[in-house]
Amino acid sequence: MKQLITPFMCHIFVCTKSRNGEKKSCGDEGTPTIKALIKTEIKNRGWKGCVRVSDSGCLGLCAEGPNLVIYPQKIWLASVSPNDLPEIIRIVEEIVEPET
Ligand code: FES
Numbered sequence: 001m002k003q004l005i006t007p008f009m010c011h012i013f014v015c016t017k018s019r020n021g022e023k024k025s026c027g028d029e030g031t032p033t034i035k036a037l038i039k040t041e042i043k044n045r046g047w048k049g050c051v052r053v054s055d056s057g058c059l060g061l062c063a064e065g066p067n068l069v070i071y072p073q074k075i076w077l078a079s080v081s082p083n084d085l086p087e088i089i090r091i092v093e094e095i096v097e098p099e100t
Contacts, residue, residue, distance in 0.1 A: 006072075007049075007050075008050055008051060008052045009050040009051060009095055009096055010050075010051055010052075010070050010071065010072070010073055010092065010095045010096070011051075011052045011053075011054065011070070011071050011072075012038060012051065012052065012053045012054070012068060012069070012070050012092070013054055013055075013056035013059070013068060013069050013070075013071065014026075014031050014034060014035040014038070014053065014054070014055060014056060014068045015027070015031055015056045015057070015058060015059045015065060015066065015067045015068065016031045016032055016035060016055045016056065017056075017057050017058040017062075023062070024062050024063060024065065025058070025062060025065070026058075026059075026062070026065040026066040026067055029065060029066045030066060030081065030082065031065075031066045031067075031068070031080070033082060034066065034068070034080055034081070034082055034084075034085070035053060035055065037082055037085050038053050038085065038088060038089075039053045041085065041089050042092070045089075045093075047092070047096050050096055051092060051095075051096060056068075056069070061076075061078065064078035064079065065078065065079070065080075066078075066079065066080045066081070067080065068080055068088075070091065070092070070095070073095060075091060077091075
């Protein structure tokens with residue numbers, strides 16, 4: 001094993017767990033689309049090298065979903081929808097470009 005220091009200023013984990021409608025799950029409530037929108041915005045803003053967006057399995061608070069978390073800042077965003085994209089990007093901007 002090697003212990004590394006993350007090369008990213010933040011890592012966004014979007015829960016994309018799907019239970020195929022059998023039980024509430026983020027992936028059944030649009031998180032793949034939300035993740036794609038975030039990735040596109042990160043790329044368009046030139047943040048690709050410092051912000052990573054990844055799928056996550058169940059984060060454990062399904063009833064609060066759709067969920068995403070931002071680490072290492074310990075930010076948890078619940079009940080997320082595509083309409084929240086501007087606010088999500090604003091939060092990431094505060095991390096990536098804190099003086100602007
Ligand atoms: S399915 Fe997303 S937190 Fe459990």
